[in-house]
Amino acid sequence: MSSSPVLVWFRRDLRLSDHAGLSAACGGHRPVIPVFIHDASVESLGAAPKWRLGLGLAQLSETLAQKGSRLILRKGEALDVLKALVQETGAGAVYWSRLYDPQAVKRDIEVKSALRDAGLEAKSFGGHLMFEPWTVETKTGGFYKVYTPFWKSVRNQDVPEPRPEPSRIPAPDTWPASDELAAWALGAAMRRGADVVRPFVRLGEGAAQSRLGAFIAHKVADYDSARDLPAVDGTSGLSENLALGEISPHQCWHAGARALEEGKAGAETFLKELVWREFAYHLMHHTPRILDGNWKEDWDAFAWNSDASAPKVVAWTRGRTGIQFVDAAMREMYVTGRMHNRGRMIVASYLTKHLLTHWKIGQKWFEDCLIDWDPASNAMGWQWSAGSGPDATPYFRVFNPVTQLDKFDPKRTYVSRWIAEGRKRPHDDALAYFDAIPKSWDMAPDDRYPDPIVPADEGRKVALNAYENKGF
Incomplete structure (x- = not known):
C-alpha cells in the first residue's frame, strides 16, 4: 500500500496551489493520478456553468501536463468509476475536497463508506470554505441565522495560510485510459452564445491569481463604494474563479487581510463579502431547504406567480421589461x-416584488446563465431578494429600479453599454447581446425599446399590498 497510487478526485477545486488533498497525496511520494468524473452532478448543470466547467477542465489538464x-x-x-480506476491502477487511496450541497454530501458519504469497506484509504479535505459549517456555532450551540453575528463570530478566527x-x-508508470473532453460536449447547450x-x-x-493581485493593488482601497457602481470596474470579479475553485477563499482572505493592515479601508468590505459566501454555505448545510423551498416557511402560503411562460416573466428573461436597470443587467x-x-x-x-413571481423561477434562470453559478x-x-430568506421583513426591501439607477448610474453609462435600442451608435457590448441570444427570440438592435411592463412606483405598491393582505 505504501507505493500504491493515490487517486485525487477533482471537483470544484480546479487548482494546484492551496489544495489540501493534492498536497497530502504528493507529500507521500506515491504516484498521484488526478481524476475528474462526469457524473449526475455535472449532467444537471445549466448551460453556462457546464460550459465554463469544460473550459476549466481543459485549463487544469494543461496545467497538470506542464x-x-x-x-x-x-x-x-x-463510486463505479473510482472502483474501476482502483482495479486498473492498483490505487490504495482516494482523496478529494469536500462539497456541501445535499446531493454531493450524500454521494460522498456513500463513496467513502464503500471505499473504506473495500480496504482503501478514503479521505476528504477542506478547502472550498474557510470555516467548516459545523464548526461555527452560536453561544447556545445552534447555527447562525443572521449574517452580522456570523461575521462577528468568524472575523477574528484563524484562517490557515494557503499551501x-x-x-x-x-x-x-502507466496511466489509465481517459475520455476525451471534447466528447463530453459540455458546451453544447451554449450554442452561439459561447463565442x-x-x-x-x-x-x-x-x-x-492575476485577477486577485490586480484587485488588491488597484481597486480594493475603494471597494466599499465602487462595488455598488455598475459602470465602474470596481469589484474583484473572483466569483467566477471561486465557483470552480480556481482560487481558494483562503488565498483571497489573506490577500484582503494584508491590504487591510496596509490601510486600504475597502479591504474590510471585501473580507465581509468572502464571509457572506461562507454564510450561504453555513445556511445550506444547516437548512438545505434553502435550495428548493422557502427558508422562512411561512412564505409557503404566499401566492407567487409560478408560471415561467407568463408574458411579463418572458419579458424579464429577455431584458425587455422597459425598466432600464433590469434590462441592462440581464443583457450583461x-x-x-x-x-x-x-x-x-x-x-x-x-421579478419577485414588482412581478410577484416565485424566486425559484429566477434562481433557475440564473443557474442556466451564470458562469459563476454557485448553489449556495x-x-x-x-431568497434574500424575495424576502423569504435570511433577512428582515420584505417591507424594507422593495427596490425602486429607477431611483436605484439615478443613485448608482446617474449618467446612464451602464445602461448605454448594454441597451442598444433607441441609440444611433450602440455600444459593441449592447450589440453583442443580439449575437448571444437565441434567434427564436426575434430581437434586433433597431427594435423600439418597450414601455415598462410594470412601472417602478406601481409595482412597489402592488407588492406591499400583497404582503399586507397575506399578513407579512
Missing part, C-alpha cells in the same frame, strides 16, 4: 456570463 501529470476523465456514477503548489506531482461570452472569461488558476449576463452585484439585487427584486450563493441571494 507538471508532468495528467487529468484522467471518466463518465459514470462516481504552496506541489513542487512535483509523482506520476505512475460571445468567451472573451469575458478569466480562465484558470493563473488568471485568478447574456454577454459576459456574469452580472454586477447591484444589478443582481435589482433584477431579483423586480445563488439560492441565498434569491
Whole structure:
C-alpha cells in the first residue's frame, strides 16, 4: 500500500496551489493520478456553468501536463468509476475536497463508506470554505441565522495560510485510459452564445491569481463604494474563479487581510463579502431547504406567480421589461456570463416584488446563465431578494429600479453599454447581446425599446399590498 497510487478526485477545486488533498497525496511520494468524473452532478448543470466547467477542465489538464501529470476523465456514477480506476491502477487511496450541497454530501458519504469497506484509504479535505459549517456555532450551540453575528463570530478566527503548489506531482508508470473532453460536449447547450461570452472569461488558476493581485493593488482601497457602481470596474470579479475553485477563499482572505493592515479601508468590505459566501454555505448545510423551498416557511402560503411562460416573466428573461436597470443587467449576463452585484439585487427584486413571481423561477434562470453559478450563493441571494430568506421583513426591501439607477448610474453609462435600442451608435457590448441570444427570440438592435411592463412606483405598491393582505 505504501507505493500504491493515490487517486485525487477533482471537483470544484480546479487548482494546484492551496489544495489540501493534492498536497497530502504528493507529500507521500506515491504516484498521484488526478481524476475528474462526469457524473449526475455535472449532467444537471445549466448551460453556462457546464460550459465554463469544460473550459476549466481543459485549463487544469494543461496545467497538470506542464507538471508532468495528467487529468484522467471518466463518465459514470462516481463510486463505479473510482472502483474501476482502483482495479486498473492498483490505487490504495482516494482523496478529494469536500462539497456541501445535499446531493454531493450524500454521494460522498456513500463513496467513502464503500471505499473504506473495500480496504482503501478514503479521505476528504477542506478547502472550498474557510470555516467548516459545523464548526461555527452560536453561544447556545445552534447555527447562525443572521449574517452580522456570523461575521462577528468568524472575523477574528484563524484562517490557515494557503499551501504552496506541489513542487512535483509523482506520476505512475502507466496511466489509465481517459475520455476525451471534447466528447463530453459540455458546451453544447451554449450554442452561439459561447463565442460571445468567451472573451469575458478569466480562465484558470493563473488568471485568478492575476485577477486577485490586480484587485488588491488597484481597486480594493475603494471597494466599499465602487462595488455598488455598475459602470465602474470596481469589484474583484473572483466569483467566477471561486465557483470552480480556481482560487481558494483562503488565498483571497489573506490577500484582503494584508491590504487591510496596509490601510486600504475597502479591504474590510471585501473580507465581509468572502464571509457572506461562507454564510450561504453555513445556511445550506444547516437548512438545505434553502435550495428548493422557502427558508422562512411561512412564505409557503404566499401566492407567487409560478408560471415561467407568463408574458411579463418572458419579458424579464429577455431584458425587455422597459425598466432600464433590469434590462441592462440581464443583457450583461447574456454577454459576459456574469452580472454586477447591484444589478443582481435589482433584477431579483423586480421579478419577485414588482412581478410577484416565485424566486425559484429566477434562481433557475440564473443557474442556466451564470458562469459563476454557485448553489449556495445563488439560492441565498434569491431568497434574500424575495424576502423569504435570511433577512428582515420584505417591507424594507422593495427596490425602486429607477431611483436605484439615478443613485448608482446617474449618467446612464451602464445602461448605454448594454441597451442598444433607441441609440444611433450602440455600444459593441449592447450589440453583442443580439449575437448571444437565441434567434427564436426575434430581437434586433433597431427594435423600439418597450414601455415598462410594470412601472417602478406601481409595482412597489402592488407588492406591499400583497404582503399586507397575506399578513407579512
